[in-house]
Amino acid sequence: MRMSLVLGFMAAIVAAQVPAELVPKIREEGQAPKSQVMKHLDELVNGIGPRLTGSENLTRACDWAREKFESFGLKARVEPWGEIAVGFDRGPHAGVMFTTDSDGRRKGENLVFGTNAWTPGTDGWTEGASVLAPKVEAEVDAFVKAAKGAWIVARPGAFLRGKSLTDKAVEAGALGILRDGGENVTTSGNHQTQWEKWPKLPSINVISRQFRAIVARLEGGESVAFGFNVDNRFKKGPVVVSNVIAEITGTEKPDEYVMIGGHIDSWDGARGTTDNGTGTATTIEAARILAAVGAKPRRTIRFMLWSGEEQGLLGSDAHAEKNRAEMDRISVCLVHDGGTNYLSGIIGIPEMVPIFEEILAPVKDLDPMKPFAIKKVDKLPVAGASDHASYTVRGAPGIFWNQAGVANYGYTWHTQNDVFAAAIPEYQRHSSIVIALSALAIANWPTLLPRGTPAPPNVATARRRLGAQFDRSAKGLVVEEVVEGSRGAAAGLQPQDRIVKVDDTVVDNRDQLSSAINVGGTKKTLTVERGGKTLTLTLDFEPKK
Numbered sequence: 176m177r178m179s180l181v182l183g184f185m186a187a188i189v190a191a192q193v194p195a196e197l198v199p200k201i202r203e204e205g206q207a208p209k210s211q212v213m214k215h216l217d218e219l220v221n222g223i224g225p226r227l228t229g230s231e232n233l234t235r236a237c238d239w240a241r242e243k244f245e246s247f248g249l250k251a252r253v254e255p256w257g258e259i260a261v262g263f264d265r266g267p268h269a270g271v272m273f274t275t276d277s278d279g280r281r282k283g284e285n286l287v288f289g290t291n292a293w294t295p296g297t298d299g300w301t302e303g304a305s306v307l308a309p310k311v312e313a314e315v316d317a318f319v320k321a322a323k324g325a326w327i328v329a330r331p332g333a334f335l336r337g338k339s340l341t342d343k344a345v346e347a348g349a350l351g352i353l354r355d356g357g358e359n360v361t362t363s364g365n366h367q368t369q370w371e372k373w374p375k376l377p378s379i380n381v382i383s384r385q386f387r388a389i390v391a392r393l394e395g396g397e398s399v400a401f402g403f404n405v406d407n408r409f410k411k412g413p414v415v416v417s418n419v420i421a422e423i424t425g426t427e428k429p430d431e432y433v434m435i436g437g438h439i440d441s442w443d444g445a446r447g448t449t450d451n452g453t454g455t456a457t458t459i460e461a462a463r464i465l466a467a468v469g470a471k472p473r474r475t476i477r478f479m480l481w482s483g484e485e486q487g488l489l490g491s492d493a494h495a496e497k498n499r500a501e502m503d504r505i506s507v508c509l510v511h512d513g514g515t516n517y518l519s520g521i522i523g524i525p526e527m528v529p530i531f532e533e534i535l536a537p538v539k540d541l542d543p544m545k546p547f548a549i550k551k552v553d554k555l556p557v558a559g560a561s562d563h564a565s566y567t568v569r570g571a572p573g574i575f576w577n578q579a580g581v582a583n584y585g586y587t588w589h590t591q592n593d594v595f596a597a598a599i600p601e602y603q604r605h606s607s608i609v610i611a612l613s614a615l616a617i618a619n620w621p622t623l624l625p626r627g628t629p630a631p632p633n634v635a636t637a638r639r640r641l642g643a644q645f646d647r648s649a650k651g652l653v654v655e656e657v658v659e660g661s662r663g664a665a666a667g668l669q670p671q672d673r674i675v676k677v678d679d680t681v682v683d684n685r686d687q688l689s690s691a692i693n694v695g696g697t698k699k700t701l702t703v704e705r706g707g708k709t710l711t712l713t714l715d716f717e718p719k720k
């Protein structure tokens with residue numbers, strides 16, 4: 176009884192923002208059996224596949240998304256924002272470890288592994304013996320001899336007379352390098368790869384448990400051979416890359432916007448499901464729901480699917496920069512990019528909180544098992560980990576949804592586990608309804624949402640990328656490779672350097688390193704140990720002009 180009184184009271188308030196008759200319609204449209212969010216996700220991640228920026232899949236996905244929006248009756252377009260010098264497309268890959276058992280029979284074991292984007296595959300099935308990377312000076316010459324025509328196993332603490340393992344392996348005529356890929360094999364890659372200079376040696380990231388077993392066999396004196404077939408394809412660019420933009424035009428203020436979205440690009444080690452097929456699917460589904468119930472927002476609701484997010488928010492940065500004049504007409508930019516857990520809350524500056532409390536009441540009321548919290552913050556964070564940050568730094572409020580639930584995002588994020596089955600249908604449906612209701616409520620509010628203090632100019636919006644690969648099996652942060660043209664290379668970082676501090680913060684692993692470089696100013700002092708000496712390098716994360 177008490178409950179229904181409260182609900183009745185809320186519905187009366189809500190009427191001003193989301194027409195009362197639309198709330199149940201939106202809920203019904205977004206729930207089973209009407210929901211289509213899992214169908215969108217299936218078509219995207221299984222039908223098309225992973226969507227690396229600069230891949231053919233991404234181009235297909237953008238066209239697919241535009242057609243989806245248009246099929247709901249929205250105006251939609253694929254809008255180019257830039258170019259990638261070298262396109263990269265990935266076919267299937269397979270790898271086998273060959274050993275000989277005590278009866279002299281050859282045995283094979285399939286390997287779980289990945290390769291980074293913009294790294295070479297093999298020229299068909301490529302089989303050869305293997306050799307451990309040397310550990311001491313005395314092993315180097317024998318290693319160079321054995322490496323010709325062999326797979327190199329990059330065990331911890333390789334000693335290479337100051338050279339990188341890759342340089343040494345190329346020099347020796349090796350087939351490729353096997354590295355410890357971690358227990359979840361992550362995929363990344365250097366999108367600034369140039370056609371003239373793309374790497375030529377396969378670098379195979381083997382899942383830790385198998386990698387450690389390989390090292391143990393080789394250290395025990397066993398002969399181990401490998402065969403790999405890795406179909407990685409480079410395509411001479413420039414490849415045009417785009418964002419997808421769709422709109423439901425506002426009835427009263429068509430040139431004011433509520434933006435909702437997520438990035439459609441992904442890394443390509445698996446299917447790009449939780450990063451970020453899930454946020455793409457909810458954006459498309461929110462559009463479908465609002466169109467299906469005939470929502471007529473006062474402001475324009477703009478649905479954004481950015482690309483180049485994984486390379487440092489490139490698509491959103493370009494879109495926001497090109498549309499600087501619009502920033503004071505964007506009420507909010509809400510981004511879903513934290514995996515499949517349900518949307519569990521929103522942050523707001525103090526002036527936003529009472530508005531959210533009022534107009535997001537129907538969201539709070541959706542499902543008692545999925546509470547929704549409005550959290551006050553002094554300022555909206557500008558150094559964000561997703562596309563909303565590109566707008567926040569230019570003065571338009573960008574907000575990343577809070578999420579909660581049973582899914583383990585770390586398990587799937589950028590890893591071989593990011594497959595369709597990782598998505599939780601119930602959460603996906605719920606989140607789509609949250610987005611549809613919130614977008615409509617904010618679009619109908621009498622004014623634009625209040626702004627916070629505008630962000631200081633020149634804040635680097637891009638994720639700060641060092642461009643270094645670390646020896647995963649070494650203790651601490653020992654650099655294995657430095658990407659040419661990266662911030663790390665510009666600072667003078669070298670293979671075999673051990674990074675020990677960022678400014679005054681001691682760092683011992685990659686998590687600590689990335690938190691330390693992502694906070695505060697854009698200039699960072701790195702303390703590194705090199706050849707028994709300690710030296711300092713200056714890292715500069717100012718946006719490149």
Ligand SMILES: [Zn+2]
Nearest residue numbers: 438450451512
């Ligand atoms: Zn993401």
